[in-house]
Amino acid sequence: MDLEYSEEYQAFRQEVVRFIADHRHLAPGNVARRPGEDVGISWQKLLIEHGYAARTVPAEYGGFGAEPDILKSHIIAEEFARAKVRPGHSGDNRLVPTLLELGTEAQKKQFIPPTIRGEMSWCQGYSEPGSGSDLASLGTRAEVDGDDFVINGQKIWTSGAKTADMMFCLVRTEPDAPKHQGISYLLFPMDTPGIDVRPLLQMTGDAHFNEVFFTDVRVPTSSIVGKRGEGWFVANATLKHERGGLGDPHAAEARFHEIVELMQHETVDGMRLMDHAVYRDRLLKLQARMLSMKFNGMRVLTHSSRGEEAGLPRWIVKLMGCELNHQMAAMAIDLLGELGILYDASPYLRDGGIWQHRYMLDLGLIIGGGTAQIQKNMIGERALGLPKEPKVEGA
Amino acid sequence: MEFSLTEEQRLLQDSVSRFLQAECPLARVREAAESGSTHVDNVWSGLTDLGIHGIVIPEEQGGVGLSLLEACLVAEALGNCVVPVPFVGSSVMAPIAILAAGTDAQKERFLPRIAAGQVVFGVGVTEQIGRRESEGISLQGSRLSGKAMFVLDGVDADQLIVADSSGALHIIDADARGVTTGKLKTIDRTRAVAEVLLNDVEAEVLPGSVGNRGPLESTIDAGRLILAADCLGASQNMLDQSVAYAKERRQFNRVIGSFQAVKHMCADMAAELEPCRALMWYSAHVYTAIPDEARLMACHAKAHLAEVGQQIARTSTEVHGGMGFTDLLGLHYWFKRIGFDRQLLGAPELVREEAARIQGWV
Known part of the structure; x- marks a missing residue:
């Protein structure tokens, strides 16, 4: 165990700290409290120039072109969070790594530079009404007609489809092949004729998700990433990146400190919530869980920095991280009691209603990107070696 | 790093x-x-x-x-x-x-x-954490009287270390005049705790602990970390036994580990336990390396392992079905070991309250 960073990394941390101090006046506001907000393009460009965004994307595709160094990336994330300055984004943390790994030279040149600068935004066309956890059963068809694919079908749960410039999309191109081998991965603009986006109002009152309908949508056959029928494997490279992005232990720690602050200021019957033993006990339970996940994250980070697979400590991050965040939001609402149900700019609303918003949104995160139950199947099967559920005859 | x-x-x-x-x-x-x-x-x-x-x-x-x-x-x-x-x-x-x-x-x-393994020490500090019954030891001159309960390793001990009511630590011979040691039977038959009655017993003080609770606290912190680690090991074994059993036991023509109901019980245990390992490493590391964090982290390790251990002890027993309940399988030895680790040197609620005090929240 060595919790100290070596001199090289300490010096790097100093550089990051100095950069933030010198340039924070150029950052667009503070760190977003709600995900999905856009970061100013000039800020993003400045960060790329200094290696604080798109750090490992090769320079020829508009990135900073550094060697991958997971500890440096971690230090950057830590310092921006500590300074409460908007960090850079990766363009799209699912698409960019996928293109770097599997895209053609032309695709990389065309899509990566504007994406990492934030000039081209993406949405993900995976889930369908009948294909959620069993994503590989998806039925949106793309048939070849001359130099085009012609797409017909429907996607759902498409985040940001209303504002995105482009979609990366899974479609069935080989209907006679086994389900995992009949899928292709396509990229196309959202203003292509025949695409109809309908917002899906969610329980928070926002419309983050959409339904997307395709009626004879023609895109060139060169829109494909990988070969025909290989889309499932291309997509899995992407899903791996998405799972890594959820359940950030630093976000959990920040949220925990917000609860501590809430308990030190909010009162009931004139008594600080922190002075109530029952609430305090619940707080301490959450603190232990939060710290466990933080240290688990450090353990995973050490494995990653050596290029090793972390195994079980990694497999549990999405399940446990999302659950922890949700439990913290639940506690904050209980701390507020009747005030905790206020919403929508009501008088007496605390913290802008963020806790109710998080409590609902986190449930969405527990479900999205592989439900908790799918996560448990993966932990059971891949980490513990338990057998898969037998296939049901005729299904 | x-x-x-x-x-x-x-x-x-x-x-x-x-x-x-x-x-x-x-x-x-x-x-x-x-x-x-x-x-x-x-x-x-x-x-x-x-x-x-x-x-x-x-x-x-x-x-x-x-x-x-x-x-x-x-x-x-x-x-x-x-x-x-x-x-x-x-x-x-x-x-x-x-x-x-x-x-x-x-x-x-x-x-x-x-x-050299030539002497066994029992350690009695329970009354400094949460007094039960009429525990407590008073000091008069260099002589101790009173009762220490749940003295760890006390049954097999040649020497005892006990804390007096001020928190100062003393060494006594287990067979000195005025010492009566009785075994307290617990659910866990793999470890021994004793009740020690002292009637005007000659004691040798550890001078650094007089007027300074530091030595008592660091002794308790170390004990808490050890019990937490014991619980981690016992819990891991119960998880491993559950997974092995779920891969082998067949019902409805399939191994029960292929049922999601059973698989998810195993996944839940693994998901709860694995972060405990990182918590344990960190907490034990700072005990020596970052003394400012030592007491808080010992509390968290102790209380959190107690909670996760309890959950695993019951879930593992359930995964084993009726067999889990038998003496034949012996799973209960781990179940009881975890139960012992949970209560000694402070049950979770008491330890969490201490963690709150350490952070200035009480």
Whole structure:
């Protein structure tokens, strides 16, 4: 165990700290409290120039072109969070790594530079009404007609489809092949004729998700990433990146400190919530869980920095991280009691209603990107070696 | 930044685990439990040969001079095999108390004998955490009177360390005039706790603990970390047994581990337990490396492992169905070990309240 960073990394941390101090006046506001907000393009460009965004994307595709160094990336994330300055984004943390790994030279040149600068935004066309956890059963068809694919079908749960410039999309191109081998991965603009986006109002009152309908949508056959029928494997490279992005232990720690602050200021019957033993006990339970996940994250980070697979400590991050965040939001609402149900700019609303918003949104995160139950199947099967559920005859 | 065990630490844990698996299989545990022994001779002497009794004792006093993290790795191995042998009181808390508050002469006198496995120490500090019954020890001159309960490793002890009502620590001979030691039967038959009655007993104070609660606190912190590590090892074993059973037991023409109901119970146990390992490493590491965080992290490790251990003990028993409830399978030895670890040196609610006080929240 060595919790100290070596001199090289300490010096790097100093550089990051100095950069933030010198340039924070150029950052667009503070760190977003709600995900999905856009970061100013000039800020993003400045960060790329200094290696604080798109750090490992090769320079020829508009990135900073550094060697991958997971500890440096971690230090950057830590310092921006500590300074409460908007960090850079990766363009799209699912698409960019996928293109770097599997895209053609032309695709990389065309899509990566504007994406990492934030000039081209993406949405993900995976889930369908009948294909959620069993994503590989998806039925949106793309048939070849001359130099085009012609797409017909429907996607759902498409985040940001209303504002995105482009979609990366899974479609069935080989209907006679086994389900995992009949899928292709396509990229196309959202203003292509025949695409109809309908917002899906969610329980928070926002419309983050959409339904997307395709009626004879023609895109060139060169829109494909990988070969025909290989889309499932291309997509899995992407899903791996998405799972890594959820359940950030630093976000959990920040949220925990917000609860501590809430308990030190909010009162009931004139008594600080922190002075109530029952609430305090619940707080301490959450603190232990939060710290466990933080240290688990450090353990995973050490494995990653050596290029090793972390195994079980990694497999549990999405399940446990999302659950922890949700439990913290639940506690904050209980701390507020009747005030905790206020919403929508009501008088007496605390913290802008963020806790109710998080409590609902986190449930969405527990479900999205592989439900908790799918996560448990993966932990059971891949980490513990338990057998898969037998296939049901005729299904 | 290396958040991991070193190669040496892994080798240490492996060699202790291999020794215990060979010398202390369940049949041996059962035999000891049925004969009422909590001090299996060949295990004690084997651990002596491995240097385990001197693990936290400096080399100058005959020990191997390792840190509490290594002691916790040993405790994890002991919990994993539910080993009936004194450890938490005798091999960790006692030497730490003597190191923290003893004179050079006391260190020279006791520590080499602990390291050599020649003496067993019992440690009684429960009344300083949460008094029950009419516990409590008072000091008059250099003589002690009163009652210490739940004295760890106290049944097999030659020497005892007890705390008086001010928190000062004293060494007494277990067979000195005025000392009456009785075994308290607990659910866990692999470890011994004693009730010690003192009637005007001649005691030898550890001078560094007079008017200074530091030595008492660091002794309790070390004990909490050891019990947490023991619980981690025992819980891991219950998880491993559950997974093995779920892969083997067949019902409805399939192994039960292929049912999501059972698979998810196993996944839940693994998902809860794995972060505990990182918590344990961090907490044991800061005990030595970052003293400012030591007390808080010992509380968190103790309380959180207690909660996760309890959940695993019941879930694992359920995964085993009716077999889990039998004596035949022996799963209950781990179940009970976890139950013991949970209550000793502070049940979770008390320990969490202490963690709140440490952070200035009370």
